[in-house]
Amino acid sequence: MIHNHLKMKSLIAIIGLFFAFNLTAQVDAKVGKTLFRNYCAQCHDKTMKKDMTGPMLAGAQERWGDDEALYSWIRNSQAMIKAGHPRAVELFNTWKPTIMTAYPDLTDDEIGSLLAYVNGVADGTFGPPPAVAAVGADASSGEESSNSMWYWLLFALLAGLALILLRVIGNLDQLTAEKEGRPYQRKSLLESITSSGLVSILIFALVLLAGYTTVNNAMNLGRQQNYEPDQPIAFSHATHAGLNKIDCQYCHDGARRSKHAVIPATNTCMNCHAAIKVGSQHGTAELSKVYASAGWDPNSGKYIEGYDEMSQEDIKAIFTKWITDNYKEEKEVETLDESDVKEIEGQWDNIFTSLTNEQKKKVQGPIEWTRVHNLPDHVYFNHSQHVTAGKIECQTCHGAVEEMDVLKQDAPLSMGWCINCHRQTEVQFNENDYYKDYAKYHEEIQSGERDKVTVADIGGLECQKCHY
Numbered sequence: 001m002i003h004n005h006l007k008m009k010s011l012i013a014i015i016g017l018f019f020a021f022n023l024t025a026q027v028d029a030k031v032g033k034t035l036f037r038n039y040c041a042q043c044h045d046k047t048m049k050k051d052m053t054g055p056m057l058a059g060a061q062e063r064w065g066d067d068e069a070l071y072s073w074i075r076n077s078q079a080m081i082k083a084g085h086p087r088a089v090e091l092f093n094t095w096k097p098t099i100m101t102a103y104p105d106l107t108d109d110e111i112g113s114l115l116a117y118v119n120g121v122a123d124g125t126f127g128p129p130p131a132v133a134a135v136g137a138d139a140s141s142g143e144e145s146s147n148s149m150w151y152w153l154l155f156a157l158l159a160g161l162a163l164i165l166l167r168v169i170g171n172l173d174q175l176t177a178e179k180e181g182r183p184y185q186r187k188s189l190l191e192s193i194t195s196s197g198l199v200s201i202l203i204f205a206l207v208l209l210a211g212y213t214t215v216n217n218a219m220n221l222g223r224q225q226n227y228e229p230d231q232p233i234a235f236s237h238a239t240h241a242g243l244n245k246i247d248c249q250y251c252h253d254g255a256r257r258s259k260h261a262v263i264p265a266t267n268t269c270m271n272c273h274a275a276i277k278v279g280s281q282h283g284t285a286e287l288s289k290v291y292a293s294a295g296w297d298p299n300s301g302k303y304i305e306g307y308d309e310m311s312q313e314d315i316k317a318i319f320t321k322w323i324t325d326n327y328k329e330e331k332e333v334e335t336l337d338e339s340d341v342k343e344i345e346g347q348w349d350n351i352f353t354s355l356t357n358e359q360k361k362k363v364q365g366p367i368e369w370t371r372v373h374n375l376p377d378h379v380y381f382n383h384s385q386h387v388t389a390g391k392i393e394c395q396t397c398h399g400a401v402e403e404m405d406v407l408k409q410d411a412p413l414s415m416g417w418c419i420n421c422h423r424q425t426e427v428q429f430n431e432n433d434y435y436k437d438y439a440k441y442h443e444e445i446q447s448g449e450r451d452k453v454t455v456a457d458i459g460g461l462e463c464q465k466c467h468y
Contacts, residue, residue, distance in 0.1 A: 026109035026112070026113075027109060027112040027113050027116050028113050028116070029113065029116040029117040029120045029126050030113075030117075031110070031113040031117075032110075032112075032113035032114040032115070032116050032117025032118070032120075033117045033126075035106075035110055035113060035114045035117070036114060036117055036118070038420050038424070039101075039103060039106075039114075039424060040054075040057070040114070041411075043098075043100075043395075043396065044056070044057050045057075045400065046121075047121065047122075048118050048121050048122040049122060050400065050403070052395060052399070052400045054095065054098065054100065055091070055094070055095065057118045057122070058118070058119075058122035059122070060115070060118065061115060061119070063087075064087055069085065069087065069088075070115075071108065071111050073085075073087075073088055073091075073100075074103060074106065074111055074114075075102065075103055075104050075106060075111075076102045076104055076451070077091075077092070077099070077100040077102065078099065078100075078102065078451075079102075098393075099426070101424055101425065101426050101452075102426070102451065102452060103424075162198075166198075170186055170187060174186060219414070219415075220414075221376070223373075223374060223375065223409065223412065223413040223414070224409065225409055225410075225411065225412045225413075226408055226409060226410075227372060227408060227409045228372075228406050228407070228408035228409075229370040229372065230370070230406070231369055231370055231406070231407075232289065232354040232355065232367055232368060232369065232370075233286050233289050233290065233354065233367060234281075234282055234285075234286050235286070235407075236281065236404075236405045236406075237401045237402060237403075237404045237405070237407055238402060238403055238404055238405050239280060239281065239405075241401055241402040242402035242403060248394045248401070249387070249394075250268075251264040251268055252264065254383065255383040255384065255387045255394070256383075256384055256387050256388045257384055257388070258382075258383065258384055259381070259382045259383060259384065260383060261383045263369055265366070266290060266293045266294040266366065266367060267294065269290050269294075270290070270294055270296060273287055273290055273291075274296065274301070277298050278326065283326070283330075284322065284323050284326050284347065285347050285350065288319050288322065288323060288347065288351055289350075289351050289354055289355060289367070290367075291319070291322075292315065292319055292351050292355060292363045292364075293355055293363065293364070293365065293366065293367050295307030295308070295364060297318055297322075298322045299318065299321060299322050299325070304318070307364055308364050310364070312352070312362065312363065315363060315364075316348055316352075319348060319351060320344055320345075320347075320348050323344050323347050323348070324336065324344055327340055327343075327344065351363065355367065355368075372407055372408065372409055373398070373409055373413065375413065378467055378468060379466055379467065380465075380466050380467065380468060381466070388434075389432075389434040389435075390425075390427070390428070390455070391428045391432065392425075396421075397410075397411055397413075398410055398411070399411065418466070419461060421455070422454070422455040422456050422460035422461055423454060423455075423456045423460075423461070424454065425454060425455050426452045426453065426454055427452075427453045427454065427455060427457070427458060429441065429442065429445065429453060435453075435458075438453070438458065441453045441457070441458075
């Protein structure tokens with residue numbers, strides 16, 4: 001009896017340890033990282049320390065001071081606002097009309113994992129330390145280096161197992177030969193490695209690896225996340241969209257009415273820069289490129305007649321005079337020293353090299369910007385469908401452009417990323433003429449049968465919606 005009692009106590013202790021382990025293991029920052037990418041990264045800054053479409057997430061738990069309320073907010077923010085919760089109302093008043101998507105299916109463990117990831121990134125305890133690259137070397141993240149190490153270890157392990165198997169097979173062949181009374185010549189290691197069977201397996205493995213690598217690289221072709229090319233003009237979105245609060249659609253006016261957002265014509269730049277002639281960061285250096293492209297004389301404040309037929313020397317004379325006059329005015333002198341003259345010559349050389357190339361020999365004509373965001377030809381994406389019908393903010397896909405001096409591709413733009421967005425994004429039905437025909441969904445919302453309609457509900461996951 002005593003023995004059974006001790007066995008029962010041991011069993012209970014083991015079960016208790018098992019459940020304790022599992023309970024602690026449920027909150028996992030690595031799981032939270034995936035959840036953040038799938039649900040939060042569209043609206044919240046990935047460093048957790050900046051405001052974006054939504055507020056910064058660092059310190060969110062401390063600001064709420066009540067995990068139960070915070071969990072409820074993450075699951076259904078609008079319900080808490082309607083209930084009059086003080087913190088919920090305060091947040092909504094600060095960020096309206098932006099509405100946080102509801103995630104009613106998230107479990108406590110998933111929300112805990114998400115918050116563990118947020119806190120870990122915010123305080124630097126989650127993720128690899130920043131890599132320090134040697135001069136001329138390409139820095140890679142600790143995570144990538146760690147993965148490479150594991151791949152090599154796995155390869156070495158498999159190679160070792162293959163050699164052991166070859167040895168075992170050789171021994172079995174020898175035993176079989178001895179039982180049958182026939183002579184047996186053990187193969188050398190080289191003969192075993194170069195046997196037709198092993199070579200065939202290796203060739204098959206190489207074909208699989210090559211196919212996987214080709215398909216994987218093809219999927220990423222043209223959409224490199226964080227791609228940040230230099231442009232012919234040092235145009236700062238942080239200055240225009242951030243500091244001066246210029247609406248994205250003032251310059252990219254195609255976004256609201258067509259498939260393409262369009263790169264603004266030089267004439268759009270001239271709407272402001274006919275009056276603003278000296279830049280806040282680069283002085284005359286970058287704005288002179290705009291003037292040289294458009295054929296606008298900043299000295300006289302007029303467009304130049306016959307500009308397309310003018311020689312490069314005549315154009316150079318106009319702009320070097322403009323740059324020189326600004327130098328003299330800035331330094332309050334009548335003559336410039338040799339270093340100033342070299343600087344002026346350097347500015348003109350920069351204008352010429354930025355606006356010309358092997359195909360375009362003259363500075364006159366459009367500015368040839370480097371494309372940042374690109375999708376494969378078989379993918380259909382319509383800006384107006386998202387911006388006008390869907391009322392999606394530009395930052396949802398392009399990141400906090402108002403903070404970027406040099407524009408970069410913020411999102412991965414992968415198929416999975418788009419599908420996750422369609423699954424999660426709530427369609428703004430209220431006061432939106434584009435969705436009046438969805439009478440069934442309007443009725444269900446009014447009756448309380450459903451509290452939201454996602455893009456997936458209206459066909460956003462159908463293949464033909466995005467592929468021709």
